[in-house]
Every structure is written in structure tokens, then in C-alpha cells.
Amino acid sequence: MEFSANNPVVKLCIQGMHLEEAGNYKDALALFLQAWEEATDDAEKFTSAYYIARRQTKLVDKLKWLNTGLQLAQKINDEGVKPALPLLYTQLAQCYEELGETDNAEKYAKLAKQVPDAPSNKGPFFHGTRADLQIGDLLTAGGKSNYEADLIMNHIYFTALINGAGLAAALAKGEGEERVYIVEPTGDFENDPNVTNKKFAGNPTRSYRSLEPLKIIGEIKDWSRITAEERHKWQERLDNNQGEIIN
Incomplete structure (x- = not known):
């Protein structure tokens, strides 16, 4: 997916973000879930999964969606998604730490530091x-x-x-x-x-x-x-x- 503000899934996520800013988290989550259902490719699914994850109130549900987003990001493996990996790893580490799963928390915290900062995009x-x-x-x-x-x-x-x-x-x-x-x-x-x-x-x-x-x-x-x-x-x-x- 080439990013576009006119993409239907992106539009739904933007609308959801506006609702988040207004404190309407329930309706925001409904839009993110709609975006997930309407997604037609891995990039659109990754985008919606990320927002669904951050609106979860239970750690196990947040972990589920973060892992879904991570799997999609690793599958896509392009310059638009790679910079999200440290963010996803950090959030996974925080979830596992709160659950008391020290080994997993340390694993993802370490992965977050290993992702190169410099982009590898060759253009044009x-x-x-x-x-x-x-x-x-x-x-x-x-x-x-x-x-x-x-x-x-x-x-x-x-x-x-x-x-x-x-x-x-x-x-x-x-x-x-x-x-x-x-x-x-x-x-x-x-x-x-x-x-x-x-x-x-x-x-x-x-x-x-x-x-x-x-x-x-x-x-x-x-x-x-x-x-x-x-x-x-x-x-x-x-x-x-x-x-x-x-x-």
C-alpha cells in the first residue's frame, strides 16, 4: 500500500484518532475494528492492528494485537514499516514486564535496541x-x-x-x-x-x-x-x- 490520506482504511484510522483526542475511546475502537475488517492487504491490516492494540484495556488482548501487528510488520518488511519495530518491541516489553514475564520483557527490550536507526531506502x-x-x-x-x-x-x-x-x-x-x-x-x-x-x-x-x-x-x-x-x-x-x- 502506498500511503494515502484517501485510503479508506487510513481514513477510518484518522477518524478514530480524532475521537481518541476527544476522549471517545469506545467509538474510536469501533472505527479501528472496522478498519481491520475492511483491510485488503497486510499494510492496511498492520495499520489498523496497531490502533486496535493501543485501545485494549486488558494486557492479554493488547499483547494479542501487538503480536499481530509485529507479525504483519515483519512480513511486510519495507521502509514504511521498519521504523515501527522498535516501538512495537518496546510496547511488547512493557506488557510482558507488567505480566511479570521477565524473560520475554528482556527479550523484546533487547530487540528494540538492535534495530538500526538509519533507513536503508535506496530511492528514488x-x-x-x-x-x-x-x-x-x-x-x-x-x-x-x-x-x-x-x-x-x-x-x-x-x-x-x-x-x-x-x-x-x-x-x-x-x-x-x-x-x-x-x-x-x-x-x-x-x-x-x-x-x-x-x-x-x-x-x-x-x-x-x-x-x-x-x-x-x-x-x-x-x-x-x-x-x-x-x-x-x-x-x-x-x-x-x-x-x-x-x-
Whole structure:
């Protein structure tokens, strides 16, 4: 599954998260269970299983769903899900510790520390912007944030999803044409901590950042552009977001 906010299962999980934020946990769980029933592939099942697990009040039930999510994550084994493994291992360790199962608690706590932090994704990678750039140009950190006024960004951001870069282009500051460039990292990079394991387990948007420049190696002309109405809704969400950017 390529992550999309328009995916039916993702929509149900987002609706459930909104209910959680309002303290309506019973109806939130009902939506997560509906998402599980409507899931058509392992990625959708993994997403819904994660949310079902965290709404369980009994440890044995939470363990069941965490283990289900772990089995799916290991089966999928892609860059969107791998960053969720330390989170799942840590939660399993906590459950086993509360149950007094010391050996299992130590086992999963150890596994949580063994998962590599650095992503192994080889690309291709994309960057969305309204800047008019040429092949060979370098994108560098130090620009102003599109999401928080007057914040100077310490990293340059990119994604492995074309449509994700297209969304970034639509939300970028300025009046220029929306552009999606194919980019090549010139140094090490990491999973974007602003999205990884925040709303969704793992890094399903395949978002990354680097201290080193990105080199423009091409441009994408065809991607799923959002409508003006969708852009307005996304901008409202960003304006209402109270979370602090990890810079």
C-alpha cells in the first residue's frame, strides 16, 4: 500500500484518532475494528492492528494485537514499516514486564535496541517545492519552514513517494508553479522524526531529512495534484497543529 490520506482504511484510522483526542475511546475502537475488517492487504491490516492494540484495556488482548501487528510488520518488511519495530518491541516489553514475564520483557527490550536507526531506502527520492530549479542544483538546509513562521530549518526534507512530494509542493510558500524534483542525497539521512511513529506507526509517508544537500537529478511532470479545496483543508490542519517541530 502506498500511503494515502484517501485510503479508506487510513481514513477510518484518522477518524478514530480524532475521537481518541476527544476522549471517545469506545467509538474510536469501533472505527479501528472496522478498519481491520475492511483491510485488503497486510499494510492496511498492520495499520489498523496497531490502533486496535493501543485501545485494549486488558494486557492479554493488547499483547494479542501487538503480536499481530509485529507479525504483519515483519512480513511486510519495507521502509514504511521498519521504523515501527522498535516501538512495537518496546510496547511488547512493557506488557510482558507488567505480566511479570521477565524473560520475554528482556527479550523484546533487547530487540528494540538492535534495530538500526538509519533507513536503508535506496530511492528514488523526491522533493516538492515551488522553486524553479535546474538539474545539478543543490537543495540545502537553512530555509524557512512551510509550517511554522520564522522557523529556520536545520535539515532538508524529502520523500520516496511522488504524491507526497506533490503535496509538499502544493503547501509550499510562494506563488511559483508546483514542482516535484527527483533528488539524490549527498550524505547521510534519517527518518523524519516529525512523522515517524507520531500519528502512524513507522514511517508510512517515507519521509526523510538530511543535514547534507540534495542534488537535483531530474523532474517529475505527472503526479496526483490536489484540488484547491483539498489544499485549503490541508492548510487548515497545519494552521491548527499545535505540535512542536523537531528541528
